[in-house]
Amino acid sequence: MIRLDKYLAEAGVGTRSQVKKAVRDGRVKINGETVKHADLKVDEETDTVTFDDEEVYFSEFVYFMLNKPQGYISASRGWDPNVIDLIAEPYRNLFPVGRLDKDTEGLLLISNDGQLAHELLSPKKLIEKEYYTEVDIPLTEEDISRIESGIEWHGESYRPAKYKKISDHAMTLTVTEGRYHEIKRMIEACGSKVTYLKRVRMKNLVLDENLKPGEYRFLTPEEIDDLKAV
Ligand code: URA
Numbered sequence: 148m149i150r151l152d153k154y155l156a157e158a159g160v161g162t163r164s165q166v167k168k169a170v171r172d173g174r175v176k177i178n179g180e181t182v183k184h185a186d187l188k189v190d191e192e193t194d195t196v197t198f199d200d201e202e203v204y205f206s207e208f209v210y211f212m213l214n215k216p217q218g219y220i221s222a223s224r225g226w227d228p229n230v231i232d233l234i235a236e237p238y239r240n241l242f243p244v245g246r247l248d249k250d251t252e253g254l255l256l257i258s259n260d261g262q263l264a265h266e267l268l269s270p271k272k273l274i275e276k277e278y279y280t281e282v283d284i285p286l287t288e289e290d291i292s293r294i295e296s297g298i299e300w301h302g303e304s305y306r307p308a309k310y311k312k313i314s315d316h317a318m319t320l321t322v323t324e325g326r327y328h329e330i331k332r333m334i335e336a337c338g339s340k341v342t343y344l345k346r347v348r349m350k351n352l353v354l355d356e357n358l359k360p361g362e363y364r365f366l367t368p369e370e371i372d373d374l375k376a377v
Pocket of ligand 1: 246247330
């Protein structure tokens with residue numbers, strides 16, 4: 148058993164004084180009942196705690212899945228407009244795990260777990276990132292085999308990507324490097340241009356289709372375990 152304010156603070160909801168205020172303001176429920184006292188005891192194994200009706204998982208770290216909208220920069224606070232500003236206060240020390248271009252939509256993990264971020268972003272780990280991609284000029288068979296065998300472009304080499312056709316102008320591309328403008332440059336090397344780009348998966352974490360651009364949710368404990376699994 149643990150005090151409610153400690154539970155919320157350690158889960159990353161805010162500082163002790165911020166969470167006490169949140170409890171007083173009626174934003175916190177235990178097992179569906181609004182509670183008004185931050186010194187209540189919570190059983191971290193069996194009780195369900197919500198903050199603004201979002202379940203709060205007891206953990207040193209927080210993990211959100213954001214459907215990044217276009218027009219936002221994948222950076223921490225200080226840049227305008229940035230993805231962290233989309234996450235409601237009072238979560239602290241959050242950063243985006245990796246980057247999507249300003250005009251790219253889709254799955255962006257937001258966390259304060261530096262160790263996991265390092266594991267997921269290390270180029271050596273070859274973590275898969277899958278993108279739904281629309282292009283202006285359809286790719287030829289030759290373009291597709293270049294993409295699948297690895298492209299050289301402007302002195303840079305891009306590792307082989309997985310290609311799955313959706314239509315003449317749409318496909319999914321799965322890459323393992325996470326290089327700057329990786330998809331756009333591979334498509335440019337084929338003489339075409341990306342007209343819409345959305346990340347739909349990172350490792351085994353799939354973008355929740357219920358999230359509209361700009362919306363986010365906590366990862367479930369299973370999703371966190373899967374991301375951490377080697
Ligand atoms: N590749 C790109 O070109 N842009 C992104 O945002 C992600 C991958």
